[in-house]
Amino acid sequence: MSTENVDRDGDVIRADGWILDNYLKNPVVLFAHKYDELPVAKALRVWVENGQLKATAKFATEKENPLAENVYQLYKNGYMNAVSVGFVPIEYEETVSGYNYLKQELLEF
DSSP: OEESSOOTTSOEEOGGGEEOHHHHHSOEEOSTTOTTSOOSEEEEEEEEETTEEEEEEEEOOTTTOHHHHHHHHHHHTTSOOOOOOEEEEEEEEEOSSSEEEEEEEEEEO
């Protein structure tokens, strides 16, 4: 879901700074950060490993959410191959190119 590489905005998100407690109570996966729509999946497991935030997700069925099936098929067939994290910055520092996020709470991905 997230690495410590510099992103397109010049930001870095530190893997050891992820706060996951609240997210794990409602582990939603949204499409395109659409907070006003139903989730397309749920995270079954979320963890930090080797400087990366990782997750295993289960997509909703077509009956549960038709959009979820579309998103799943697009990932499965290689049309989409990345995700983005939605988070609340808790502790950060400004850098020349953007921000270095030291602590952040995951909201969704």
